[in-house]
Structure formats: structure tokens, C-alpha cells
Amino acid sequence: MNNTNVKLAKSSGFCSGVKNAVEQVFEISNTLKAQGIHQTAVLGNLIHNKLVLSRLDQQNIKTINCANEIIESGIKNVFIRTHGESAATLKKLQEAGLTIYDLTCPYVKKIHEMVRAASQANKIVIVIGDKQHPETIGIIGQIEKTPSFVATTLADLPDIEKQINNLHRKTGQEAQIFVVSQTTFSKADFKKISANLKKVAKTVEIFNTICYTTSVRQNEALEISKNSDVIFVLGDTLSSNTIKLYEICKAHCKNTYLIENTKHLADVLENFKLDGTNLNGVHSTTNRKNTSAKLKIGVVASASTPQSLIDSVLKHLQGKTV
Numbered sequence: 117m118n119n120t121n122v123k124l125a126k127s128s129g130f131c132s133g134v135k136n137a138v139e140q141v142f143e144i145s146n147t148l149k150a151q152g153i154h155q156t157a158v159l160g161n162l163i164h165n166k167l168v169l170s171r172l173d174q175q176n177i178k179t180i181n182c183a184n185e186i187i188e189s190g191i192k193n194v195f196i197r198t199h200g201e202s203a204a205t206l207k208k209l210q211e212a213g214l215t216i217y218d219l220t221c222p223y224v225k226k227i228h229e230m231v232r233a234a235s236q237a238n239k240i241v242i243v244i245g246d247k248q249h250p251e252t253i254g255i256i257g258q259i260e261k262t263p264s265f266v267a268t269t270l271a272d273l274p275d276i277e278k279q280i281n282n283l284h285r286k287t288g289q290e291a292q293i294f295v296v297s298q299t300t301f302s303k304a305d306f307k308k309i310s311a312n313l314k315k316v317a318k319t320v321e322i323f324n325t326i327c328y329t330t331s332v333r334q335n336e337a338l339e340i341s342k343n344s345d346v347i348f349v350l351g352d353t354l355s356s357n358t359i360k361l362y363e364i365c366k367a368h369c370k371n372t373y374l375i376e377n378t379k380h381l382a383d384v385l386e387n388f389k390l391d392g393t394n395l396n397g398v399h400s401t402t403n404r405k406n407t408s409a410k411l412k413i414g415v416v417a418s419a420s421t422p423q424s425l426i427d428s429v430l431k432h433l434q435g436k437t438v
């Protein structure tokens with residue numbers, strides 16, 4: 117008897133930006149190979165997923181984390197990933213004579229345009245996002261004319277406010293603040309930080325540039341985790357949006373597991389004895405009142421999770437009995 121009920125979140129797997137980038141990289145590299153160019157490079161991880169990165173490597177599409185290293189390697193064709201790059205990095209690659217295939221997601225490009233225009237209009241730009249995230253670095257790297265700041269937590273605000281006040285004192289001009297967010301930042305944190313930023317200056321323009329894909333996925337993860345006994349979050353520990361989904365699910369369903377590959381899933385299932393013989397592990401750690409009811413398994417996959425992993429996990433789970 118199959119007494120599990122497996123539900124996959126509606127928006128699972130590659131988002132439009134990642135899907136386009138992955139398809140384009142393989143397509144362009146095949147075209148280049150046909151022209152006798154056998155090696156290309158991506159500046160940084162194309163996506164935060166080890167399964168995809170190893171496929172790229174097998175195709176001689178090298179992941180190189182530093183623009184200088186690409187230039188020194190002699191590789192002449194370089195892909196820019198969905199996160200985008202700073203204006204200075206693109207200039208450096210161009211000046212070194214490389215051909216650039218810019219796969220920056222259109223949503224990220226839009227943010228680049230917004231902050232460039234804001235800076236041209238003498239506005240101070242604040243990005244709400246992770247300081248070390250390549251997308252945040254790329255956004256900040258568009259701003260040449262005015263100061264810019266990154267706010268990751270509320271704890272960053274006093275220092276930002278102090279620096280803005282110092283600038284105000286120095287220039288005598290009232291600061292105009294322009295706020296955007298990293299596309300994959302947490303909605304709840306953006307709301308908190310932006311509400312507090314309103315107090316930093318008289319003129320504060322706030323644009324929520326969190327990608328719809330990210331918020332839809334976070335909402336779906338929340339819903340599914342409230343109604344599941346076990347949750348498998350499919351994705352890579354390298355991926356910040358996978359980690360966010362994991363955190364949301366874990367807060368509502370204690371049996372939440374981050375699954376990177378099918379071997380990992382098999383280990384977790386083995387632990388649960390989801391093999392038709394045993395209820396150990398699952399029911400003892402959930403509050404299910406009716407243990408004869410079907411065990412509800414939720415599956416959530418991030419925007420950088422390949423369809424092949426989703427398919428094989430579903431295949432593994434479907435028909436499983438407890």
C-alpha cells in the first residue's frame with residue numbers, strides 16, 4: 117500500500133534567468149567548438165549548483181573566479197553569469213580583447229540601469245542584500261558618481277546613517293536616498309530594513325527589486341512546509357536561495373532536509389526507513405495525530421536546481437511506503 121502523499125511546490129527548478137543562461141552557455145560553446153574554439157570560461161559559478169558546474173567542466177567550459185586569471189589563461193571567450201558583473205570588470209575584459217557573452221538576468225540588468233540613473237541624479241544608493249553576494253557586488257559596481265552602501269541587517273543602519281550625516285555636513289546638501297534590493301534577498305528582511313531606512317533621510321525612494329520568482333518560491337515553501345510531515349528542499353548548499361527556502365521550511369516543519377543529490381536522498385530515506393517496514397524517525401518527530409493517515413511529503417526546489425534532480429527525487433519518492 118502506498119501511504120505517502122508527495123507534493124511538489126508549483127514553482128520548482130530553474131527560473132527564467134537561470135534557464136536561459138544554462139541553455140545559452142551550452143549552445144554558444146557548441147557553436148564555438150564548431151568554429152575550432154574548444155575552451156571557454158564563465159566568470160564565477162554560472163549557477164550555484166555542483167551538478168551543473170561539473171557538466172560545464174566536462175564540456176571544457178571552465179569556471180574561473182577572477183577576471184585577471186581568465187585574461188592570463190589565454191581563453192578568449194567569456195560568459196557573464198545571471199548575477200551580472202561590475203562595470204569595471206566588464207571594461208577590463210573588453211580591454212583585454214575578450215569576447216563577452218553577457219548572460220546577466222534581465223531583472224538584474226534592470227536594477228543596474230536603475231542605480232546608474234539614480235547615481236547620475238546625485239542620489240545615494242543603498243542595496244539591501246548580502247554584502248558578499250556577487251549580484252550585490254555587481255550592482256554596487258555600477259555606481260560611479262555617488263556614494264553607495266549595502267545593508268544586510270538592521271545592525272548596518274547606524275553606521276550608514278552616520279556616514280550619510282557626515283556627507284550632509286560636508287556638502288551642505290540634503291541627502292537623497294535610493295534603495296533597491298538583491299533579487300534573491302528575503303522579503304521579510306527587506307521589509308524590516310527598508311522601513312527603518314525611511315528614517316535615515318527626508319527623501320528616501322524604496323524599490324523592492326526582489327525577483328517575483330524568489331518571493332513566489334518563498335511563499336510556496338511557507339505554505340507547503342506548514343502542511344507537510346517531511347520536507348525535502350532540493351538544491352545546493354552553495355545557493356543562497358536554496359538556503360533561504362530551507363530556513364523557511366525548517367521553521368515550520370522540523371523534518372526538513374536539504375538534498376543535494378540522489379545519493380544524499382537515499383541516505384536520508386534509509387535513516388527514516390521509508391521502505392515499507394518502519395515508521396521510525398518520521399512519526400516520532402512529528403505531531404501527527406492520525407498515524408494511519410498518509411504521510412505528507414513536501415518537495416521544494418530552488419531556482420538553481422536542475423530538473424534532472426527534481427525528476428529523480430520524485431521518482432524515488434513516488435510509490436514509497438512507510
Ligand code: SF4
Nearest residue numbers: 131133221223299327
Ligand atoms: S532569480 Fe530572478 S533575478 Fe535571479 S536569475 Fe532567476 S529570474 Fe533572474
